[in-house]
Amino acid sequence: MPRLFRVLAAILTLTLATGPGLAQQGPGQGGERPPTPVTVVTLAAQDVTLTTRLPGRVVASGVAEVRPQVAGLIIERLFEEGAEVALGDALYRIDAASYEAQVAAAEAAVAQATATLRAARKEADRIQTLLARNVTSQQNVDDAVAARDAAEAGLKVAEAQLLAARIDLERTTITAPLAGTVGRSLTTRGALVTAGQAQPLAVIRSLDPVYVDVTMSAAELIAWRRGHLETTLQNADRTVSLNLPDGGGFDHEGELTAAEPYVDEQTGVVVLRMEFPNPDKLLLPGMYVQVDMPTGVVQGAILAPQEGVSRDRRGRPTAMVVTPENVVEERVLTVIGDRGSDWIVTGGLADGDRMVVAGLQKIAPGATVAPEERAAAPAPAN
The missing domain is CATH 2.40.30.170 (Efflux pump adaptor protein, beta barrel domain)
Incomplete structure (x- = not known):
């Protein structure tokens, strides 16, 4: 028994000695909880382009289908498929022998019409001289003048035919009607083509x-x-x-x-x-x-990081904002769109607000927090 009393007395003495120390321990052992650390972003109002x-x-921007304007056999392709061509560059050649012959014939017709006109003018002048001497009749004068006029018209017809023949000869070289990139050739050497055919020879596109x-x-x-x-x-x-x-x-x-x-x-x-x-x-x-x-x-909009926005039970977007007193406040937001990783907010947030973006699961409205600023990413260009 004496031993038992001595043990109990020792325990009592130890309890009295350590009790005040336990009563004086700091928060976390029965005292107030420290503020919860959270990460915030300070928001800035800006004009945002939607x-x-x-x-x-x-x-x-431009498309031209290359087609022949005269008929004949393709004897040469003059471009590289897929290359750049300028306006007027030669693309194909058509056998020009028959068109050269037409030009030669038209030139001869012009020469003949010129000679005929020269003779008709001389005859008209001669008849006019005879009429002045009263050697011929007025009818002969009229006939000579008509022949001269007909010869002049014949020369003009021959000259027009020569011009048409030369144009056809020029068209035996098919040129680019547009500057751009020419595609693959849709015809081959030796192919017979006709004027205005439905199938193009190639297509040029301005890119x-x-x-x-x-x-x-x-x-x-x-x-x-x-x-x-x-x-x-x-x-x-x-x-x-x-x-x-x-x-x-x-x-x-x-x-x-x-x-x-x-x-x-x-x-x-x-x-x-x-x-x-x-x-x-x-x-x-x-x-x-x-x-x-x-x-x-949108003038004066807020770009709110999406990780800091959630929805309440009614489906409204909300965010937690830290007041100047470091107290959490819940805001209902008006969101009209997104820009990258941010929501475009026109209501519920203001310039200078500190929005919580990390630590949301640890806080509730009214809680006191210890905010830590996160380095804000550069605002995207409008």
């Missing part, structure tokens, strides 16, 4: 610049022309950008140049035409592309 993405096809034809609904076009999709939109411009089939962007900006003046009755869309410089010939006719076209400018 865009819409429209599907389209590349169209050559710098090129057009991109896109479709837009009539309602969207009306809104764009009015210059506003929301009450805060204004000053829409015509500059457009292009996305290539591989997902990459095109290096050159384009411009909206025209819109069809009618709406397709079956689809309800309007065709818009954009023009893009194409110095590297990267865009080819028929290629499927997507065009980002500005629809207006």
Whole structure:
């Protein structure tokens, strides 16, 4: 028993000695919890250009089908398939022997008509002299003058025929009617061609610049022309950008140049035409592309990082904002679109607000937090 009392006394003494220390331990052992660390981004109001993405096809700015204007056999091709050609460059030669003969015959006809006219003029002058001497009749004078006039008309006909023969001879060399890129040859040496045939010999396309034809609904076009999709939109411009089939962007900006003046009755869309410089010939006719076209400018909008926006039970977009007192406040947002990894917000956030982007699962409205600023990424260009 004495030993038992001594053990109990020792335990009691130890408890009394350590008790005050336990009572004085800091937070986390029964005291107040420390502020929760969160990552925030300080928001800035800015003017944001809204865009819409429209599907389209590349169209050559000029297309010319090369066809012969005279008949004959193709004896030579004078271009490399796929090469650049200038206006007037020789592309094909047609056998010109028969056309050279026609020119020679026409030249001879002109010479004959010239000689006939010379003789008719001399005869008319002679008859006029005889009439002055009262040696001949007026009828003979009239006949001589008529013969002279007929000879003059005959010479003009012969000269016109010579001109036509020379034109046909020139057309035996088929030239480029348009500057651009010539495609593959659709005929071969030795082929017989005819004037104005349906099948072209080759096709030339102008590829710098090129057009991109896109479709837009009539309602969207009306809104764009009015210059506003929301009450805060204004000053829409015509500059457009292009996305290539591989997902990459095109290096050159384009411009909206025209819109069809009618709406397709079956689809309800309007065709818009954009023009893009194409110095590297990267865009080819028929290629499927997507065009980002500005629809207006939102003044004083906020670009809110998407990772900091969630939805409440009613489906409304919300964000957590840290007040100057480091207290969390929930905001309901008005979102009108997206820009990259950000939402475009026109209501619920203001310039200078500190929005929580990390640590959201640890906080609730009214909680005190320890905010840490995250380095903001550069704002995308409008």
